Amino acid sequence: MESVAFRPGGLNRYFAALCKEFERMPDWDTRVIRWSDHVTVKRAGVVGTAKRVVFYLRKGLDDRSEIVDSHFSFYGLAYILGRSLSGRKSGYTFISHFHGPWYAESRIAKPRRLNSFKFKRLIEKFVYSRSTIIVVLSEFFRDYLVEHFGVEGEKIHILKPGVDTEWFFYREFDKPRLSATNLLAVRRLDARMGLDVAIRALPHMDPSATLTIAGDGRERGSLEGLVSELGLMGRVHFAGKVSDRQLVTLYQTHDATVVPSIALEGFGMVVLESLSCGTPVVASRLGGLVEALEEFDSSLLVDPGSPEALASRISAVVASGAPTRESCRAFALSHEWSSVAKNHSDLYRASRDG
CATH class of the missing domain: 3.40.50.2000 (Glycogen Phosphorylase B;)
Known part of the structure; x- marks a missing residue:
């Protein structure tokens, strides 16, 4: 390894x-x-x-x-x-x-x-x-x-x-969050990760919604092309490879993490990492992601490959504030x-x- x-x-x-x-x-x-x-x-x-x-x-x-x-x-x-x-x-x-x-x-x-x-x-x-x-x-x-x-x-x-709950820790914020919806995807940039679905979901959300993609891979060029094609240059940020410390900060400072996989997802460790930082996850109803999230909140699962379904579920989660950051953290502590x-x-x- x-x-x-x-x-x-x-x-x-x-x-x-x-x-x-x-x-x-x-x-x-x-x-x-x-x-x-x-x-x-x-x-x-x-x-x-x-x-x-x-x-x-x-x-x-x-x-x-x-x-x-x-x-x-x-x-x-x-x-x-x-x-x-x-x-x-x-x-x-x-x-x-x-x-x-x-x-x-x-x-x-x-x-x-x-x-x-x-x-x-x-x-x-x-x-x-x-x-x-x-x-x-x-x-x-x-x-x-x-x-x-x-x-x-x-x-x-x-x-x-x-999940390492000491490293991926939850913290309260002294200042209120921005009114815009800030989404995070932590994925290798491969076709099966469905990041194109996350990008295509943005036009179905509030115009202020943004997406940060942390990770690198062979699909970066095509994803950047899609962003340009959809006119989302100011709303999608490719962070590239990030350090472990940067990753924790990214989880903590975003409103939701998206895991839009379309194939062969065994569990998705990013689910537990994000929840441990108090950030809810919206993921595809696919493979091990179902087992990762179902016992916590099955409503966070959406049909894979559907930008509309992903956008709708994310918007509902952010608007309702459910699940709470405290409940996300509590679930992670049991793992x-x-x-x-x-x-x-x-x-x-x-x-x-x-």
Whole structure:
């Protein structure tokens, strides 16, 4: 994996938070293996990929851990091969965290690379078949594994993610908020994130409503073109990559966070982060987002792909003041990482002792 500073995103943030909690547990000797801890420059293309494969292959050759938890199938494959070449291919428990179908996400982002999708799917299927346990963040991804990879349901365990409520904190404001509606989207700029839907929702809202998009990605150019086409240059701001500290401030100072995904959303950690800062979330009724929000307030879910539905729901939330910032924060407090890590610890121990 990579650090959040090296490559921002929900997967790396999840990985970092879980590792942080395990390093606090005295009964676990935790070894964290991250590619970004050994490089200073992001390397792209064939050479960079080969270097990563060799890195994790060598870790597999040298490692003697009893329990191994992989969070990305490609790196997991290299580790498994290294462990096999070392002559220690048995005697350890291999666990996979399924954060989403690598091949399917790539197919949406780069639809012309058919052979690449097939290759990625083969890698995923092999790694999941070699996994003793697979951890998913939602029922949606459990069902996806069963249907698309043929994984036996009994080896899949649902452990929902948590949120660092100390870092993503709620604060009262001394001054009243601006009368304009300020919306925030914290997303990688990929097609499946539905950011075009959020942009298209603005013309259906009060003319003073604005949207800040935090994140970068291959779709930035097309999204900027859409903003220009709709004449929204003064209402949509592309913040690009932001630091963790900036992210907290963005959550705290906006009226609502939008998560308009249109495909393959396993949970959406931004939901808990925003709620922890006291900011309500309006999201697509899709995949794990349903599970993330339904137990809090199902009215915050809208049909995916509909700018009109998104605009209507956002306007209602902001106008009514419901849910309140206090209730958002209270819900997030029931999803702290300490309890999530305890659930993982119990699962790891059962896999080792069982």
